[in-house]
Amino acid sequence: MDDPLARYEPILDDYEAFRAACERPLPQVVRVNTIKATVVRAERALKEAGVGYEPVGWNDELLAVDTDKPGNTWPYVHGWLYGQEEVSAVPAVVCDPDPGDRVFDPCAAPGSKTTHLAALMDDEGLLVANDSNLGRLSALRSNAERCGLTNVAVTKSDARNFSLAPFGGEGFDRAVVDVPCSCEGTIRKNPDALDEWSLDHVDGVAGIQKGILSRAIEVTRPGGTVVYSTCTFAPEENEAVVDHALAEHDVELVEYDLPLSTRAGLTSWDGETYNASLNRAKRIYPHLNDTGGFFCAKLEVAA
Numbered sequence: 525m526d527d528p529l530a531r532y533e534p535i536l537d538d539y540e541a542f543r544a545a546c547e548r549p550l551p552q553v554v555r556v557n558t559i560k561a562t563v564v565r566a567e568r569a570l571k572e573a574g575v576g577y578e579p580v581g582w583n584d585e586l587l588a589v590d591t592d593k594p595g596n597t598w599p600y601v602h603g604w605l606y607g608q609e610e611v612s613a614v615p616a617v618v619c620d621p622d623p624g625d626r627v628f629d630p631c632a633a634p635g636s637k638t639t640h641l642a643a644l645m646d647d648e649g650l651l652v653a654n655d656s657n658l659g660r661l662s663a664l665r666s667n668a669e670r671c672g673l674t675n676v677a678v679t680k681s682d683a684r685n686f687s688l689a690p691f692g693g694e695g696f697d698r699a700v701v702d703v704p705c706s707c708e709g710t711i712r713k714n715p716d717a718l719d720e721w722s723l724d725h726v727d728g729v730a731g732i733q734k735g736i737l738s739r740a741i742e743v744t745r746p747g748g749t750v751v752y753s754t755c756t757f758a759p760e761e762n763e764a765v766v767d768h769a770l771a772e773h774d775v776e777l778v779e780y781d782l783p784l785s786t787r788a789g790l791t792s793w794d795g796e797t798y799n800a801s802l803n804r805a806k807r808i809y810p811h812l813n814d815t816g817g818f819f820c821a822k823l824e825v826a827a
């Protein structure tokens with residue numbers, strides 16, 4: 525398809541603004557790693573490093589920085605900062621883990637959500653960071669080490685077959701399921717993101733997403749929380765995957781607050797109708813908050 529994003533015109537209330545935002549480069553954002561530094565201390569370090577910054581507004585720990593290479597600054601090397609797209613901070617905020625929780629991150633590499641979850645857990649409890657890709661796992665290990673995580677256990681498996689056996693068979697309190705996807709929402713960061721786009725790929729990855737989300741639900745305890753996220757707009761990978769989980773498992777979609785401009789999840793697409801509660805999921809388009817694109821749904825497992 526020449527223009528994969530054109531198919532979203534019917535679901536967008538300001539299609540021109542959406543297309544214009546997709547053409548603009550993405551602001552550079554870092555998250556303060558509160559395991560190693562307070563926001564005040566990290567801000568002072570940025571000043572000392574000669575890097576201008578501005579809070580993004582909705583989350584005190586996220587700072588827009590005026591350098592293209594935040595990874596080259598000393599506060600970053602010290603593990604006080606993590607370079608992370610603004611919307612990528614959404615799943616851990618929505619998951620909202622407590623210190624001491626048991627949390628599952630089935631598609632964890634290179635570790636944006638893992639390091640954020642660990643910080644929200646005050647580095648206490650158990651955080652299982654899994655991925656199937658060995659190369660990406662080494663990036664995760666290096667990020668976890670740089671950020672000073674001690675509550676993380678790293679595993680390598682296909683998340684569709686994840687085993688609880690090494691963890692005593694006990695289900696998790698929470699999971700953040702940040703699945704592989706067609707990455708349409710990363711177009712501002714990576715202009716080549718859509719070069720290999722095809723509906724066949726979308727349908728193929730949607731099958732994997734369904735398997736990963738299903739297994740994450742199965743290994744979460746009754747009453748636990750499962751957050752599902754992608755950085756793509758494709759309803760086949762978003763609402764359709766959650767709709768499948770709602771049909772197959774004893775889970776429900778719950779409302780959540782997010783201080784960003786969002787649009788409700790879709791309840792129909794391309795002749796398919798989804799569970800009416802899908803409107804509790806949130807879509808984030810680039811023109812709404814000057815960010816990348818994102819989808820996030822919060823599920824609760826029946827108690």
Ligand SMILES: C[S@@+](CC[C@H](N)C(=O)[O-])C[C@H]1O[C@@H](n2cnc3c(N)ncnc32)[C@H](O)[C@@H]1O
Binds near residue numbers: 683
């Ligand atoms: C969107 S990325 C995850 C990004 C990560 N959560 C972060 O915030 O840094 C998706 C990840 O899923 C992994 N993956 C793909 N298929 C998988 C599978 N079947 N089981 C586990 N991980 C898988 C990929 O290697 C990739 O690292």
